[in-house]
Amino acid sequence: MRFSAALLLVALKLVTATPAPLEKRATVQGFDISNYQPNVNFKAAYNSGARFVIIKATEGTTYIDPSFSNHYTGATSxxxxxxxxxxxxxxxxxxxxxxxxxxxxxxxxxxDGITLPGMLDIEYNPNGSTCYGLSPTAMVAWIQSFVDTYHAKTTRYPMIYSTADWWSTCTGNSNAFSSTCPLVLARYGSSVGNIPGGWPYQTIWQNADTYAYGGDSDIFNGGLPQLKKLASG
Known part of the structure; x- marks a missing residue:
């Protein structure tokens, strides 16, 4: 088949044309804190672009974070x-x-439009067995009990924080919560890596263990309207 010079020039332009840039997905900076960061510059964090913070409240059934109240007030202000x-x-x-x-x-x-659903931080045991001595079946049942109780009392499903490795090891990579509980995935690096448990994506990515204004760095997977929707239910 013969092509005219004009057609060949058009074809050449199509091949060598610069591809359109990929759309950059919107994200929102945030951070998480505990009593290990007693002094946090919330206003500076907001001015730098952060729009959310997750604050440690409790541990087990005997520990209340002593900085929680001050942190919560500071974040709100x-x-x-x-x-x-x-x-x-x-x-x-x-x-x-x-x-x-x-x-x-x-x-x-x-x-009220400014309160995130609570987050269950379930990860490596700092004082012993990685999986707290529970089988994957028993661990999933434990998490389900927490989730069901939280949902029954608030009408919201809690967020679940973990790592891909822990989730795979200690729950058998269960997908029991992938359609209900937003995933907060911890992985320090330049990419989010493997998404465990059948979740199609992470809602929040804890991408670093330091943040300029206190605590760990968190990235919300969406724009500010989606973040506000998560807070509103």
């Missing part, structure tokens, strides 16, 4: 969307018991 998190100890009491304790000490949710 700075205009940040904020919420609490609970560090789980599945080897001590039931999921329902720990969810109830969390709710009684700062982990609740209210439909």
């Amino acid at each position: 700075a205009g940040l969307i904020r919420g609490g998190y609970h560090f789980a100890h599945p080897d001590r009491t039931t999921g329902a018991t720990q969810a109830t304790y969390f709710l009684a000490h700062g982990g609740g949710w209210s439909n």
Whole structure:
């Protein structure tokens, strides 16, 4: 088949044309903190672009973070969307018991547009067995108990924080929560890496263990309207 010079020139332009740039997905900077960061510059964080913070409230059923109240007040005054998190100890009491304790000490949710659903921090045991001595089946049941109790009392499903490795090891990579609980995935690096548990994507990515204004760096997977929607239910 013969081509005219004009057609060949058009074809050449199509081949060598610069491809259109890929659309950059919107994200929102945030951070998470505990009593390890007693002094946090919330206003500076807001001015730098951060719009949310997740604050440690409780651990197990015997520990209330001593900085929680001050952190929560400071975050609110700075205009940040904020919420609490609970560090789980599945080897001590039931999921329902720990969810109830969390709710009684700062982990609740209210439909005011600035409160994130509570977050269950379930990860490596700092004091012993990685999986707290529970089988994957028992661990999933424990998490389900926490989730169901939180949902029953707030109408919201809690966020779940973990790592891909822990989730795979200790829950058998269960997908039981992928359609209900937003995933907060911890992975320090330049990419989010493997998404565990059947979740199609992470809602929040903890991408670094340092943040300029205190705590760890978190990246919300979406724009500010989507972040506000997460807070509103």
